[in-house]
Amino acid sequence: MTVSDGQDELEAQFAQWRHYAGRRPELRQTDVAELEDHLRGSVDELIAVGLSPDEAFLVAVKRMGGLDELAREFAREHSERLWKQLVLTGDGDGPAADGHRRALLAVVLCAAGAAASVKLPGLFGLDLYQDGGFYLRNLSLFALPWLAALLAWRRKAGPALVATLAALFALGAVAANVYPLADDSQSAVLTGIHVPIALWLVIGLAYAADDVRSSRRHMDFIRFTGELLVYLALIACGGGVLILMISGTFKAIGIAPGEFIGQWLVPCGGVAAVVVAGWLVEAKQSVVENMAPVLARLFTPLFTAVLLAFIVAFGWSGTGIDVDRTALILFNVVLVVVLGLLLYSFSARDPEAPPGLFEKLQLALVVSALVIDVLVLLAITGRITEYGTSPNKAAALGENVILLANLVWSAWLLLGFVRRRTTFAALERWQTGYLPVYAAWAWIVALVFPPLFGYL
Template sequence: MSTPDELESQFAQWRQYLQKRPELRKSDADELEDHLRGSVDELVGAGLRADEAFLVAVKRMGSLDDLSREFAREHSERLWKQLVLTGEPDGPAASRSRRDLVAMIVCAAGAALSIKVPALFGMDLEHDIAFYGPNIALFVLPWLAGFLAWRRQAPKPLIGALLGLFVLGAVAANVFPLGDKSQTLVLTTIHLPIALWFAVGLSYVSDDPRSPRRRMDFIRFTGEWFVYCVLIGLGGIVLIAFTFGTFKAIGIVPETFVGQWLVPCGAAAAVVVAGWLVEAKQSVVENIAPVLTRLFTPLFALGLLAFLVAVGVNGHGIDIERDALILFDLLLVVVLALLLYSISARDPLGPPTLFDTLQLALVVCALAIDVLVLVEIVGRISEFGTSANKAAALGENVILLANLAWSAWLTLGLVRRRKPFAALESWQTSYLPVYALWAWLVVLVFPPLFSFQ
């Protein structure tokens, strides 16, 4: 028999799901919960156990997705109102929202000012790329991490660890004698933002760092943050166009202001603003990334399959010069991102679908391309010797190969109904630290290992 506490725990969990739906107000949730409790009491009176009655009652009510769609049809204006930046007029939630807003403004202003600090020492974004390249993430990501750590009320030891990671990144970017045209400078410029983004992730999960669920939440946060950054960037382009047009109409060309102040400061501040929007408007646009995933998964699967067929017909080897290596690594990362965001939005108890089969095809095609690239890299290293770029590409492709190979095996088991979805989700969240460790390895070990060349 279920205890009253266990039944109340089930009700609490069900209500948490309701509260994540932007279409449902508190009064809606109260009404639905009253209806659910009445159904449970009726079923218990008919002789069912409390846990059985709860499951049957929830099933009768229908899925939360169906309920949300119904409320969305009735009250579509609510979603627009939730995008307004002001919070509720009264209550603790409004006070917290105002504090978050103030903290965001402080951190966004700090990021915008930080990007201009080097100008005090005569440096310029256009001419000092060798400095700004590896340092760009150090100007903005500490402010985003600080905002998230403040919002999560991160413990002092974790704050100390965050400071240590950012200091370590600053040392790697500025103490190492990286040449202006060296391969290690390019590798640091690419990998340091990745390493520091995982530091941002540490601040995001600071309330429960060991939880796989919180790691998956950070994956969702990353996708939603990217979507907001793109939207803010598109709005920024419109703002710049209007700024040029209106000032030019009165005989002023604001090229210096736009290039030296508006663009860099606006972009730096947008990194923090996007993070705040994700936190403040959770679940309002959280389905954008999964929708894009469902759109592009079959397209990428067809594209990769066509590429593999072309390789077989043409018989031409893959060019693995630096630009091509970056392109193929980005391709594999995109495939991995498509897999991650489909996992984050999938019903963990749902049966296998056609989309799972499409994902399996996508991952298998990516695996085949990864193997082809690895064969070419090993062949070039054997013939011409290693370099920083080739060693980094080799390591990254091996790491991606391991992840994608096991993901393909688990997805195959899911499609064949022999493995649970939880195994695939757990594998991805457990593998995240591997990427962080590799990024730090490239930043800290590769430059001295390859004599800063």
Template sequence: MTEHQGLEAQIDHWRWYVLRRQAISAADVDEMEDHLRERIGDLRASGLDDEEAFLVAIKRMGSLDAISREFAREHSDRLWKQLVFVRDDDAAGGGAPPWRELAVVLGLAVGAGVAVKVGLTVLDDGNALLRNVALLVFPFLAAYFAWKRRLTARVGVALAIPFAVLAVVLNAYPFSAGGMTEVLAALHAPVVLWLLAGLAYVGGRWRSDGRRMDFVRFTGELVVYYTLIAIGGGVLVGLTAGVLSLVGIDFEPVLEDWVVPLAVPGALVVAAWLVEAKQSVIENIAPVLTRIFTPLTIVMLLTLLGALATTGGLVEVDRELLILMDAILVLVLSLLLYAISARDSLAPAGFFDGLQLVMIVAALAVDAVMLGAMLARIAEFGFSPNKVAALGLNVLLLVHLAWAAWLLLGFLRGRRPFAELERWQTRYLPVYGVWAAVVVVVFPLVFGFA
């Protein structure tokens, strides 16, 4: 373990625990972490080592006495249990009044829906709408994070510049109608925008491993909440349409022209708010979901390997199958990130960690077969924007998963801390954003906007 990595793991674990408290906002935790780091720095300067400085600093965090006490009770095997037991009553958390935040969220959700509805009206070309739909929704989600995190003007400019560049590229490039580079740009632009949203989410402190992992956790939880909202909304819409049809009213035009354009983007902002407001609830769901879907994913990957082994030559592998396999590998990576973000980084290695290693190895085997198939197709049919984009993504996935497997193996053998695996995930994520930006900005130029 390199210098101070143990300290960073302790701080990340403390931050994870504090964020579970509904009464404390992420912005408050950011401020408290700054104070904690200042105290640790002062104590280290006085001669204490990392662990001693961390323990004493936690003891002196008066505003967190109640939470520290609970933390100690849940981790009674730790030496610093006695250091944080205090007798003060629980303190109430701060933050904006719930009604005010709800009003902001609803206003931004309606704004996102209206923006998409206007886009549907103004952008008659379906391809133009596909390119711009993420650009229409992102400002409202980023605005919520900006309000929640109290972003500085400097961070706001840092977000606005790449957003403006992306908007110009997507609308000024002379894409061929329905061309591959246009479709690739439309598919990869949301990845760039989501990482920009991550910059807003972490309050501009993207260099912090803990805050990047917070964003990974948030992303996974957002998918869960958005799915639940979609299912619930689908049931309500279906019941409403059924009742109206029985009385002779056609609900389909209203559904297509108003409900879907307004509700789908607006629900994203609402889901983000729910994740922020109910963190302790969803964190009880996250470990359950990962434990259910990890073994199922292993079975799926092994089945896919068997199916690929029976297809014969790699050149004969269907193009649509390769695209679907890419989507599956991205899903596997997302599950891995979500599982890591939901795990206690200081807990010892267990059976589930071994199961995750099996999943990663199976995914690596699938990725290797896919890379062979893609290289064979390129050798047979030549280069194209789709092939190069898919090949690049698979190489990135191969590197990501291979090193994750190595770090996880070291953790299972007791040679590496789990914090190293966490840091690898969060530090590699920007690579996907850079690749997505290359696909959006550079590919059209290289391939003549075809």
């Protein structure tokens, strides 16, 4: 290889690094240029002591450190950028300001589209309160397609993926509306629960549009989900204060704003909040620490203690588990929360860090949830054998079997990791690779269960 060829290859590596660094939302072009200048200086020094250009580049990048850490350092040094990034004021000129303005316009259009969607059925004579069953089954269809559109636009999704997203949302609309379901039927309730789950995992396709097969992108989507829930909770608190202010101030001057609040502010603001929360998570991604993993580390010891106490109490009392609909929902929620605590703890963990006390605590949590899952499965199976099946029992049975499979292998991998026989990457790949199983079951419940059980 000639000197010229080596220099060309080195410049190509610099260009690749510059392109990658330029995609970090925390780094301005001036920051990237500053880092590149530092990187070039290190490479020149290493070449001067006898390393080849390729070796010098790799060593210099390693010494500089990961871009994630560099980006956090820049964010801490220039904390005012966080607030500019969150509000996207669009002040100033140049490509960055133009990109902020385009992003803000996209958010406004998608949020307005979601708000308009929730009012659209009213043009066909449907009322939000008199036809509550219809709105509950279709609630996710008012908000999630617009969030998917925003994410697909940000990720520059290709036509094939956009067509796939549209087809899956159309399938969700069919599942929510094609069957003759009474509002108080079990199938209507199951549809109202499982269609949003199925469509939320469709959101995952839009989120990972730039690298659909990457397990890291799947874990990023899990983080995104937790952060979005945190932001939605904060927005809901702010919305509650806003409603109280509107109600109190307008009543003081003799105007009753109840109809406006009930018919416009709550439904339109609620679906638009999903889009806005998604945008907020995207805007501040990697700039400040994520809240969901912090909450997971806080609540993992508490939930472990509660589940262990339940198992001890169950063994002491000797009574069985009452598996009515409320109890089934409660136990499934407990298992999903355990899974969420596991996922968000994983998402914030350094993959290279050795196992410690917290991983042993996670193992105790998973084993406790596994014992409870087996007890619930035995109770459901006994009730089905004695009284026959129903949509609720069949759905609960399937969900507990799916969670059982996840928990069993998670416990095995965690045990291996604690004993230093399994890598953390195996745990992460298992959890992200299992996401399609949840999606498949949600579609089965929404599409197959209603006719299978005679629309009960």
